[in-house]
Amino acid sequence: xxxxxxxxxxxxxxxxxxxxxxxxxxxxxxxxxxxxxxxxxxxxxxxxxxxxxxxxxxxxxxxxxxxxxxxxxxxxxxxxxxxxxxxxxxxxxxxxxxxxxxxxxxxxxxxxxxxxxxxxxxxxxxxxxxxxxxxxxxxxxxxxxxxxxxxxxxxxxxxxxxxxxxxxxxxxxxxxxxxxxxxxxxxxxxxxxxxxxxxxxxxxxxxxxxxxxxxxxxxxxxxxxxxxxxxxxxxxxxxxxxxxxxxxxxxxxxxxxxxxxxxxxxxxxxxxxxxxxxxxxxxxxxxxxxxxxxxxxxxxxxxxxxxxxxxxxxxxxxxxxxxxxxxxxxxx
Amino acid sequence: xxxxxxxxxxxxxxxxxxxxxxxxxxxxxxxxxxxxxxxxxxxxxxxxxxxxxxxxxxxxxxxxxxxxxxxxxxxxxxxxxxxxxxxxxxxxxxxxxxxxxxxxxxxxxxxxxxxxxxxxxxxxxxxxxxxxxxxxxxxxxxxxxxxxxxxxxxxxxxxxxxxxxxxxxxxxxxxxxxxxxxxxxxxxxxxxxxxxxxxxxxxxxxxxxxxxxxxxxxxxxxxxxxxxxxxxxxxxxxxxxxxxxxxxxxxxxxxxxxxxxxxxxxxxxxxxxxxxxxxxxxxxxxx
Numbered sequence: 011x012x013x014x015x016x017x018x019x020x021x022x023x024x025x026x027x028x029x030x031x032x033x034x035x036x037x038x039x040x041x042x043x044x045x046x047x048x049x050x051x052x053x054x055x056x057x058x059x060x061x062x063x064x065x066x067x068x069x070x071x072x073x074x075x076x077x078x079x080x081x082x083x084x085x086x087x088x089x090x091x092x093x094x095x096x097x098x099x100x101x102x103x104x105x106x107x108x109x110x111x112x113x114x115x116x117x118x119x120x121x122x123x124x125x126x127x128x129x130x131x132x133x134x135x136x137x138x139x140x141x142x143x144x145x146x147x148x149x150x151x152x153x154x155x156x157x158x159x160x161x162x163x164x165x166x167x168x169x170x171x172x173x174x175x176x177x178x179x180x181x182x183x184x185x186x187x188x189x190x191x192x193x194x195x196x197x198x199x200x201x202x203x204x205x206x207x208x209x210x211x212x213x214x215x216x217x218x219x220x221x222x223x224x225x226x227x228x229x230x231x232x233x234x235x236x237x238x239x240x241x242x243x244x245x246x247x248x249x250x251x252x253x254x255x256x257x258x259x260x261x262x263x264x265x266x267x268x269x270x271x272x273x274x275x276x277x278x279x280x281x282x283x284x285x286x287x288x289x290x291x292x293x294x295x296x297x298x299x300x301x302x303x304x305x306x307x308x309x310x311x312x313x314x315x316x317x318x319x320x321x322x323x324x325x326x327x328x329x330x331x332x333x334x335x336x337x338x339x340x341x342x
Numbered sequence: 343x344x345x346x347x348x349x350x351x352x353x354x355x356x357x358x359x360x361x362x363x364x365x366x367x368x369x370x371x372x373x374x375x376x377x378x379x380x381x382x383x384x385x386x387x388x389x390x391x392x393x394x395x396x397x398x399x400x401x402x403x404x405x406x407x408x409x410x411x412x413x414x415x416x417x418x419x420x421x422x423x424x425x426x427x428x429x430x431x432x433x434x435x436x437x438x439x440x441x442x443x444x445x446x447x448x449x450x451x452x453x454x455x456x457x458x459x460x461x462x463x464x465x466x467x468x469x470x471x472x473x474x475x476x477x478x479x480x481x482x483x484x485x486x487x488x489x490x491x492x493x494x495x496x497x498x499x500x501x502x503x504x505x506x507x508x509x510x511x512x513x514x515x516x517x518x519x520x521x522x523x524x525x526x527x528x529x530x531x532x533x534x535x536x537x538x539x540x541x542x543x544x545x546x547x548x549x550x551x552x553x554x555x556x557x558x559x560x561x562x563x564x565x566x567x568x569x570x571x572x573x574x575x576x577x578x579x580x581x582x583x584x585x586x587x588x589x590x591x592x593x594x595x596x597x598x599x600x601x602x603x604x605x606x607x608x609x610x611x612x613x614x615x616x617x618x619x620x621x622x623x624x625x626x627x628x629x
Contacts, residue, residue: 042526045532046452046453046454047453047454047455048454049448049452049531049532050448050452050453050454050457051448051454052448052532052533053444053445053447053448053449053452053532053536054445054448054449054460056441056444056445056500056501056502057441057445057464057501057502057504057507058460059501060441060497060498060500060501060502061463061467061501063497063501064475064479064497064498064501065467065470065475067482068475068478068479068481068482069474069475069478071478071481071482072477072478075478075481082481129372132365132368132369132372133369135365137365137366137369143369143373145613145616146373146376146377147372147373147376149376149377149380149609149612150376150379150380152557152608152609152612153380153605153608153609154557154560154561154563154578154604154605154608155561155563156561156563156578156581156582156601156604157383157581157601157602157604157605158379159582160383160581160582160597160598160601161379161380161382161383161601162379164382164383164386164594164598165378165379165382165383169395169396169399170394170395170396170399170400171382171399172378172382172399172401174399175398175399175401178398178399203376203379206376255469256469259469259471262471263471263472263473263474265473265564266563266564290473293477297477303481306477307477307478310474310477310478313471313474314471314474317471317474321469
């Protein structure tokens with residue numbers, strides 16, 4: 011649903027208000043319309059003020075810092091213009107970590123959407139104890155990141171984890187899951203573990219697909235796969251688009267699984283395996299391990315712009331594919 | 343259905359039965375994979391340190407070390423951290439639920455020039471990566487002396503959350519217009535209309551919003567880690583960082599037990615509030 015399609019009760023013509031025009035005129039003080047306008051801003055002001063102070067202001071502050079050498083300690087920091095941006099372009103870490111973050115998004119987002127959709131289709135079949143299965147599959151998505159991280163760290167421990175226990179039981183060699191190069195697979199598995207989120211959202215979409223469509227397809231002799239591809243997926247496409255956009259944004263911000271797999275007690279940024287050293291981790295290292303607030307702010311702003319561009323591109327390239335079946339206004 | 347399929351030995355019957363068998367096998371296996379990591383965490387919390395350190399894997403503890411849970415609770419000030427988590431989560435969840443309902447009412451029932459633009463910004467801001475704004479916000483909070491206080495959560499709570507605003511807006515927009523009309527004719531202000539008429543109608547959304555905000559805060563690690571010193575910090579930070587022996591090695595079995603105690607309240611809240619939770623999630627996904 012786009013912003014333009016969103017309208018509320020307040021936007022619709024006020025037939026009843028027109029029936030009583032005299033009312034507001036006889037009043038002393040501001041007219042009805044003025045009162046409504048004032049009330050609107052009175053109600054939305056917490057968000058407007060909060061957004062200005064806690065989002066716009068920090069972003070503007072970061073933008074200003076990105077032109078300086080500020081480090082929080084040294085008193086003689088100064089303005090360097092685009093110096094930080096020039097430096098980050100020539101910093102191999104920037105490009106490497108950006109590439110890893112991009113790869114992580116490109117692999118983990120489609121995989122978790124496919125997994126969530128597959129689970130939804132599976133659970134949407136006529137099965138016994140559906141509620142129980144649905145709850146158990148969804149529960150991991152509710153587990154807080156710290157809990158999930160510690161669970162995966164213990165599960166994938168090289169010597170004593172269940173993952174290697176299973177491998178060695180079948181005669182394979184144990185794998186150093188939490189080190190290079192395998193750490194990245196563990197990272198993707200932690201994302202897949204919470205695919206229940208996407209399952210629940212897709213399930214709601216699946217149950218909205220009209221029965222007649224499936225019946226018509228069956229009468230026409232369409233296979234299950236064909237029905238899925240030509241009916242279910244197009245009808246779910248707005249949901250899938252939403253999941254793709256939020257998934258990409260979430261994957262760029264992912265930081266907990268990397269921290270946990272690195273070192274549970276210190277949460278040390280420096281002990282993160284190279285294959286999990288993503289862009290966000292790079293930003294954190296520059297901020298907190300090195301205290302280079304100016305340089306790290308430049309990195310943040312580059313990421314911010316890249317996310318805006320990526321989101322825009324996703325919307326642009328899917329605009330012809332995503333299928334909006336119902337006119338949201340017609341429902342009201 | 344044809345007559346032949348009623349015969350229990352007919353090929354159609356057999357095929358359906360095989361299909362069912364495959365379906366349930368896949369379902370049970372996948373569910374096992376999803377439950378597994380948490381089950382392994384609980385098992386790790388019931389083992390002795392030597393069982394957890396020894397290769398090859400000890401699948402089951404020889405004796406269930408139930409005392410690990412009380413030990414985990416004694417090794418650090420578990421209750422103190424839990425209380426900090428609870429205070430922060432309650433402050434934030436209460437404030438953000440009320441402020442989001444307030445703002446949502448404005449977007450649903452009122453209008454003014456600039457509303458469309460503001461709503462666009464609101465929806466767009468849902469997609470703003472919070473990690474990006476958090477770092478400079480931290481620097482500002484440090485400058486104004488709000489580090490190591492709970493004021494950041496008060497401010498975040500008061501300023502409402504776009505996602506929850508959207509939930510409330512959807513709900514309020516669906517209520518009939520007659521609800522406020524009589525009150526307006528009687529000269530009742532919008533503040534009172536919201537408080538007396540709309541808020542009492544919105545229990546399902548209020549509770550869903552509260553549960554969502556509570557679990558966010560309880561689960562958050564980065565913000566308390568950045569903003570609070572160790573003794574004021576939350577359970578999430580404590581569970582992750584404080585389970586170390588005096589020799590400096592991690593005490594994994596106690597950490598596992600502590601993680602279970604940290605996660606279970608959230609799972610219980612979810613199971614109790616399941617319906618509202620799921621409804622809120624699917625609304626946000628579809629609209």
